[in-house]
Amino acid sequence: MGSTDTHEKCYNPQDPTLTFVDADDDHDFECDGYTSKRAKMSCGHTVTPTSLTRWCQRQLKEGKNKLECGVCKTKWSLDEVFKMALLTDEEKTSFESTLFKNFAVSDLKTKSCPGCKSQIMRKDPKNLCVRCPRCTADRGAAFDFCWQCLKKWRGPAYRSNRCDNPECVCQALVTLQTCKVIEFKEVKGVVDCPSIRACPICGTLVEHNSLRCKNVICPDCKVEFCFVCLKLTKDCSGVRGSYYSACATQVAPRQTSIPVKETI
Numbered sequence: 001m002g003s004t005d006t007h008e009k010c011y012n013p014q015d016p017t018l019t020f021v022d023a024d025d026d027h028d029f030e031c032d033g034y035t036s037k038r039a040k041m042s043c044g045h046t047v048t049p050t051s052l053t054r055w056c057q058r059q060l061k062e063g064k065n066k067l068e069c070g071v072c073k074t075k076w077s078l079d080e081v082f083k084m085a086l087l088t089d090e091e092k093t094s095f096e097s098t099l100f101k102n103f104a105v106s107d108l109k110t111k112s113c114p115g116c117k118s119q120i121m122r123k124d125p126k127n128l129c130v131r132c133p134r135c136t137a138d139r140g141a142a143f144d145f146c147w148q149c150l151k152k153w154r155g156p157a158y159r160s161n162r163c164d165n166p167e168c169v170c171q172a173l174v175t176l177q178t179c180k181v182i183e184f185k186e187v188k189g190v191v192d193c194p195s196i197r198a199c200p201i202c203g204t205l206v207e208h209n210s211l212r213c214k215n216v217i218c219p220d221c222k223v224e225f226c227f228v229c230l231k232l233t234k235d236c237s238g239v240r241g242s243y244y245s246a247c248a249t250q251v252a253p254r255q256t257s258i259p260v261k262e263t264i
């Protein structure tokens with residue numbers, strides 16, 4: 001009912017599932033002065049639906065794959081954010097897919113060492129065997145772990161698909177093999193196209209959400225590729241310029257390996 005143009009969402013003051021408090025809005029970082037009642041998150045800090053929405057959108061933009069309190073950094077569950085931010089179905093879908101993208105991107109770049117938990121960047125993108133400098137120094141002996149199963153490395157020190165731990169499987173490959181199929185609304189003749197593909201250049205997993213156009217832009221390396229035939233958009237020989245026409249080749253089958261970006 002406000003007269004501002006910011007479309008503020010307000011809590012229903014009668015909602016018995018919310019804990020209202022008479023306190024400042026901890027997440028009104030732009031000092032917008034929202035008029036909704038303030039409610040408490042599980043961590044104890046206050047929000048209004050719009051301040052929470054804005055704060056989470058900011059985190060998504062920064063590439064976060066978990067949403068956290070702006071004061072105490074407690075990780076919030078997505079269900080809690082959905083409820084407390086009064087998100088529309090459209091916003092929920094966009095939150096979910098951005099979190100997924102952010103997760104896929106960060107998952108490729110750094111992992112936490114199973115020995116000391118420090119974040120490690122991988123030097124050789126083709127080798128799953130990664131040495132932790134801190135653990136190696138602390139122990140006075142080489143400490144290698146597996147980039148895939150995140151256990152202490154077992155087997156020869158150069159492997160690109162798996163280590164010798166029996167439970168070492170590539171989660172991304174499992175995802176590529178088992179994700180649901182999508183149906184394009186405006187691209188004719190495409191059947192059983194998987195909803196998740198690995199970027200043909202850098203291997204980042206990309207989920208296709210807009211079912212109109214067949215091209216997607218990789219959130220990591222920014223290349224544009226055809227979700228159907230997996231060629232780069234510039235090489236997909238559909239009718240030039242059209243993002244909706246059929247490809248010259250069939251739907252590319254589910255990927256059985258993940259492309260690795262060449263290091264320069």
Ligand SMILES: [Zn+2]
Nearest residue numbers: 043045069072
């Ligand atoms: Zn908090």
Ligand SMILES: [Zn+2]
Nearest residue numbers: 113116132135
């Ligand atoms: Zn370590």
Ligand SMILES: [Zn+2]
Nearest residue numbers: 146149163168
């Ligand atoms: Zn492994």
Ligand SMILES: [Zn+2]
Nearest residue numbers: 199202218221
């Ligand atoms: Zn890419």
Ligand SMILES: [Zn+2]
Nearest residue numbers: 226229236247
């Ligand atoms: Zn194509």
